[in-house]
Amino acid sequence: MRMPEPDKAALGKRSELVAAFREFLPASSVVVDEAGLRAFECDGLTAYRQPPMIAVLPETTAEVSRILKLCKDAGVKVVPRGSGTSLSGGALPLADGVLLGLGKFNRVLEIDYPNRAVTVQPGVTNLAITQAVETDGFYYAPDPSSQIACSIGGNVAENSGGVHCLKYGLTTNNILGLEVVLIDGEVIRLGGKHLDAEGYDLMGVLTGSEGLLGVVTEVTVRILRKPEVARALLVGFSSVVAGGACVGRIIAAGIIPAGIEMMDRPAIHAAEAFCHPGYPMDVESLLIVELDGPEAEVEYLVDVVSGICRESGAVSVRASTSEAERLAFWAGRKAAFPAIGRLSPDYYCMDGTIPRNRLPEVLERMAEMSTRYGLRVANVFHAGDGNLHPLILYDANSEDELERAEAFGAEILTLCVEVGGVLTGEHGVGVEKRDLMGTMFTEIDLKQQQRLKCAFDPDGLLNPGKVFPTLHRCAELGRVHVHRGQMPFPDLPRF
Amino acid sequence: MPGDVRPLSEEHLREVVAYAIAANEPLEVRGLGSRRGFGRPVHAKGTIDLSGFTGVSLYEPEELVMVAGAATPLAEVEATLKQRGQQLAFEPPRLGRFFGRPDQDGSIGGIFACNLAGPRRFKAGAARDHLLGFRGVSGRAEIFKGGGRVMKNVTGYDLCKLMAGSFGTLTALTEVTFKVLPAPEKLRTVLALGLTADQSVQALAAAAGSPHEVSGLSYLPAAIAAESTVDFVRDAGTSVTAIRVEGPGPSVAYRTEALRRMLAGQGSGQEELHTGRSDSFWAEVRDVAPLLGRDRPVWRLSVTPGLGGSLLDRLCRDLGADGYLDAAGGTVWLAVDAKLADGGAAAIRAALGPGGHATLLRGPDGLRSRIEVFQPQPGPVAALTRRIKEGFDPKGVLNPGRMYDGV
Numbered sequence: 001m002r003m004p005e006p007d008k009a010a011l012g013k014r015s016e017l018v019a020a021f022r023e024f025l026p027a028s029s030v031v032v033d034e035a036g037l038r039a040f041e042c043d044g045l046t047a048y049r050q051p052p053m054i055a056v057l058p059e060t061t062a063e064v065s066r067i068l069k070l071c072k073d074a075g076v077k078v079v080p081r082g083s084g085t086s087l088s089g090g091a092l093p094l095a096d097g098v099l100l101g102l103g104k105f106n107r108v109l110e111i112d113y114p115n116r117a118v119t120v121q122p123g124v125t126n127l128a129i130t131q132a133v134e135t136d137g138f139y140y141a142p143d144p145s146s147q148i149a150c151s152i153g154g155n156v157a158e159n160s161g162g163v164h165c166l167k168y169g170l171t172t173n174n175i176l177g178l179e180v181v182l183i184d185g186e187v188i189r190l191g192g193k194h195l196d197a198e199g200y201d202l203m204g205v206l207t208g209s210e211g212l213l214g215v216v217t218e219v220t221v222r223i224l225r226k227p228e229v230a231r232a233l234l235v236g237f238s239s240v241v242a243g244g245a246c247v248g249r250i251i252a253a254g255i256i257p258a259g260i261e262m263m264d265r266p267a268i269h270a271a272e273a274f275c276h277p278g279y280p281m282d283v284e285s286l287l288i289v290e291l292d293g294p295e296a297e298v299e300y301l302v303d304v305v306s307g308i309c310r311e312s313g314a315v316s317v318r319a320s321t322s323e324a325e326r327l328a329f330w331a332g333r334k335a336a337f338p339a340i341g342r343l344s345p346d347y348y349c350m351d352g353t354i355p356r357n358r359l360p361e362v363l364e365r366m367a368e369m370s371t372r373y374g375l376r377v378a379n380v381f382h383a384g385d386g387n388l389h390p391l392i393l394y395d396a397n398s399e400d401e402l403e404r405a406e407a408f409g410a411e412i413l414t415l416c417v418e419v420g421g422v423l424t425g426e427h428g429v430g431v432e433k434r435d436l437m438g439t440m441f442t443e444i445d446l447k448q449q450q451r452l453k454c455a456f457d458p459d460g461l462l463n464p465g466k467v468f469p470t471l472h473r474c475a476e477l478g479r480v481h482v483h484r485g486q487m488p489f490p491d492l493p494r495f
Numbered sequence: 496m497p498g499d500v501r502p503l504s505e506e507h508l509r510e511v512v513a514y515a516i517a518a519n520e521p522l523e524v525r526g527l528g529s530r531r532g533f534g535r536p537v538h539a540k541g542t543i544d545l546s547g548f549t550g551v552s553l554y555e556p557e558e559l560v561m562v563a564g565a566a567t568p569l570a571e572v573e574a575t576l577k578q579r580g581q582q583l584a585f586e587p588p589r590l591g592r593f594f595g596r597p598d599q600d601g602s603i604g605g606i607f608a609c610n611l612a613g614p615r616r617f618k619a620g621a622a623r624d625h626l627l628g629f630r631g632v633s634g635r636a637e638i639f640k641g642g643g644r645v646m647k648n649v650t651g652y653d654l655c656k657l658m659a660g661s662f663g664t665l666t667a668l669t670e671v672t673f674k675v676l677p678a679p680e681k682l683r684t685v686l687a688l689g690l691t692a693d694q695s696v697q698a699l700a701a702a703a704g705s706p707h708e709v710s711g712l713s714y715l716p717a718a719i720a721a722e723s724t725v726d727f728v729r730d731a732g733t734s735v736t737a738i739r740v741e742g743p744g745p746s747v748a749y750r751t752e753a754l755r756r757m758l759a760g761q762g763s764g765q766e767e768l769h770t771g772r773s774d775s776f777w778a779e780v781r782d783v784a785p786l787l788g789r790d791r792p793v794w795r796l797s798v799t800p801g802l803g804g805s806l807l808d809r810l811c812r813d814l815g816a817d818g819y820l821d822a823a824g825g826t827v828w829l830a831v832d833a834k835l836a837d838g839g840a841a842a843i844r845a846a847l848g849p850g851g852h853a854t855l856l857r858g859p860d861g862l863r864s865r866i867e868v869f870q871p872q873p874g875p876v877a878a879l880t881r882r883i884k885e886g887f888d889p890k891g892v893l894n895p896g897r898m899y900d901g902v
Contacts, residue, residue: 113704114697114700114704114800114801115700115799115800115801116700116703116704137706138704158649159649159653161647165646165647166646169620169624170647172624172653172656173620173624177850182875182879186875187875188873188875188876188879189850190876191850192799192849192850192851193799193800193850194797194798194799194800194825194850194851194852195616195617195621195797195822195825195826196610196612196616196621196623196660196797197852198610198660198797198852198854198869198870199660199869199870199872199876199880199898199899200657200660200661200665200880200883201610201623201656201657201659201660201661202876202879202880203656204623204653204655204656204657204659205652205653205654205656205657207653207656208649208652208653209652209653213652225704225705225706226706227706227708228706248557248558249557251556251557251559251677252556252557253677254580254581254677254678254680255677256676256677293706293708293742293746294706294707294708294746294749294750294753295749296745296746296748296749296750297742297743297745297746297749297750299745300743300744300745300746301743304743353643353645353646353647353648354645355555355558355560355644355645356557356558357555357557357558382647385645385646385647386558386645386646386647387645387647420643420644420645421643421645422643422645422648422650423650424648424649424650425645425647425648425649426647426649427649428649429649429650429651433650437650437651440643440650440651441640441651442639442640444637444638444639445639445640445641446651448633448635448637448639448641448654448886448887449641449651449652449654451886451887452652452654452657452883452886453652454882454886455879455882455883455885455886456879456882467651477886478885478886478889480516480635480889480890
């Protein structure tokens with residue numbers, strides 16, 4: 001993975017910028033020492049490390065605005081960072097860039113139950129939003145598995161999902177308003193507590209833009225009333241194909257469960273060995289189907305779904321009868337990553353999405369790749385929405401295993417695109433999948449996306465080197481290649 | 496370019512746009528033309544008629560996805576989904592009658608281009624939340640695509656969001672890929688009668704914050720309710736607060752009872768609509784039917800829900816308007832006096848307070864040229880909007896001025 005060459009001119013402005021930042025930030029909020037900078041050298045994708053030139057830790061929107069303005073005027077790049085849990089290297093610093101840490105933006109600003117909205121600063125963790133309202137019976141629906149640590153600002157940047165997004169949507173479907181600072185220091189507010197901010201949907205494009213368009217300094221999210229009841233079914237199948245077909249039948253029956261998760265045999269065994277959730281060991285695939293809602297509805301649907309599972313050839317069907325049992329069903333799934341981590345010194349988590357009905361073929365070809373690369377793979381799958389997380393097991397200390405794991409991962413993602421899916425369902429492109437963008441998009445598609453960036457950030461200073469494999473200058477992207485005054489299409493029909 | 500052009504392929508469409516750029520002749524972008532009255536009038540010599548891009552090309556009910564030509568009639572899409580017990584969860588309105596074209600409810604691409612949604616909006620999202628992918632030709636005369644066909648996709652910028660609600664000013668859409676969902680088995684509506692607008696908004700907020708998964712929250716003042724085609728609503732003789740629940744039979748019955756208990760003692764009484772009447776009632780709310788017979792400018796206000804009740808009262812009084820509430824008060828529909836020079840724009844926008852916006856959804860051409868149809872944007876947002884337009888359509892050949900002057 002190559003990042004843009006460090007810009008010598010930018011490096012030369014280091015002391016000048018540090019002095020300028022210190023005029024309005026306390027010394028402890030402008031990090032310049034090597035040990036301090038190392039704390040920011042990577043995010044959740046630990047294979048890539050690079051300390052930033054400077055790290056700044058502002059506390060107010062006005063400070064963020066001044067920092068960005070200074071960087072823009074100096075022509076210095078900026079990498080925004082929330083909690084640093086990105087799995088795609090979205091917050092990987094640049095050697096010649098300023099790292100803008102938003103961890104001090106950690107306050108819940110307003111809880112508004114009548115309008116079912118909560119306004120928070122971007123450094124508040126995803127789980128903390130739910131914790132702020134749960135005693136009153138509310139919650140924030142998107143629940144990425146890193147929710148204990150990941151920040152809501154990061155969730156906006158990555159458009160994070162979670163196990164419940166089949167029914168409740170992704171981050172983009174659950175936010176109402178944003179305050180954003182643009183690279184020139186301008187502060188804009190989008191949306192609020194009302195729906196459908198009109199004009200071009202800037203909130204929609206900022207969500208999932210991986211820190212390339214602006215810096216989010218305030219977020220208003222929609223909260224929901226906690227469902228009366230949630231129950232889970234644990235369903236085992238003697239083949240992966242049967243498990244996948246069952247998911248299709250449940251949905252075709254008109255049921256949208258709160259979550260449908262699937263694990264393959266290696267993942268089931270790893271989870272069982274790790275935390276003993278009581279998973280059946282003699283099955284090839286395991287489904288967890290969660291149903292939530294009013295009690296009368298959940299009771300009814302548990303029966304309907306159990307019936308569909310049996311008709312689909314399930315070899316075991318268990319419905320949770322207590323909250324403790326439901327949580328036990330989930331414990332294994334939620335611990336799947338560390339459980340698999342115990343099988344191997346390192347693992348590499350992939351994140352493609354596929355049309356669900358192509359699952360058998362994808363798993364079969366993945367097994368073939370596993371043999372070819374000589375690396376084991378375990379699969380957990382957000383089966384309801386087709387989001388696949390293959391975990392490739394490798395040992396970074398063993399010669400060339402990281403390289404092989406990366407090549408294996410790239411081949412899996414290319415396969416996802418080939419069967420009609422996409423490179424990433426919820427982890428983001430970052431640096432990790434940047435060079436694969438061409439498998440999904442044409443050069444024209446990618447240039448059009450980059451023109452959107454030009455509208456926000458004409459000098460390309462916000463998080464460059466992420467998402468797009470080729471950096472184009474905005475002036476070059478702006479040209480229109482059509483000759484004026486000619487009649488190039490004489491055969492054009494008119495009527 | 497004189498007259499209309501009706502391209503039949505993306506390549507042909509690309510040539511048309513290339514010609515428009517070269518000749519500096521902006522084009523009006525049109526699907527089935529049913530919503531031409533929405534937005535500012537476009538001044539263009541020619542029209543790109545996209546009606547050739549039609550038909551459902553992929554429908555996989557188990558994958559909850561459909562792909563269709565942008566000009567596929569909404570009615571065709573919905574009929575196809577209905578055969579498999581599915582629907583567009585965002586409940587797109589049928590606005591043919593509203594815009595004076597009773598025979599034409601428009602295309603699926605137009606629904607996305609205008610980002611329309613019905614009463615289920617507050618729960619299920621708007622059109623924007625269901626667009627998964629698209630193909631089209633930009634104002635740079637380039638064929639490109641965005642998004643994909645799967646529900647979970649964060650690969651690159653979410654251009655689908657940008658296309659939704661861009662009114663054809665960035666790209667002439669040729670194909671849309673969207674999420675479809677199961678239609679509910681049963682629906683029922685609880686009516687609370689005789690509440691004031693403010694009382695109603697409080698009751699609606701309580702219902703929205705309840706665990707009963709309500710999917711419609713509307714308030715009709717007495718005069719509006721009296722014109723409903725649904726007997727229980729028409730004959731109520733007072734205002735009607737309506738709360739919808741949908742789902743499997745046993746669940747709907749249970750939640751209806753729970754909501755009735757919750758509303759007990761409020762207003763002058765209760766009623767209940769079962770599936771058939773509920774269907775008709777919510778179609779009226781969705782299609783702005785209560786304001787149809789009034790040949791007056793119609794506004795849609797989107798506000799913090801709790802403010803909707805007092806806004807409705809105040810604007811009806813000050814402007815001699817009629818109106819009703821949807822989305823728990825978050826949507827205020829208003830029909831204003833046709834004699835107001837600015838269609839009430841200044842008074843309405845002043846009343847909004849911070850946040851929120853007001854859109855003139857229907858009005859005569861003259862009025863739509865004279866005033867801002869969409870909520871005016873603060874300087875930096877307007878500048879950003881302009882730069883985005885330039886990125887997709889630098890010569891301004893696609894629907895120029897439809898949203899804002901120069902955009």
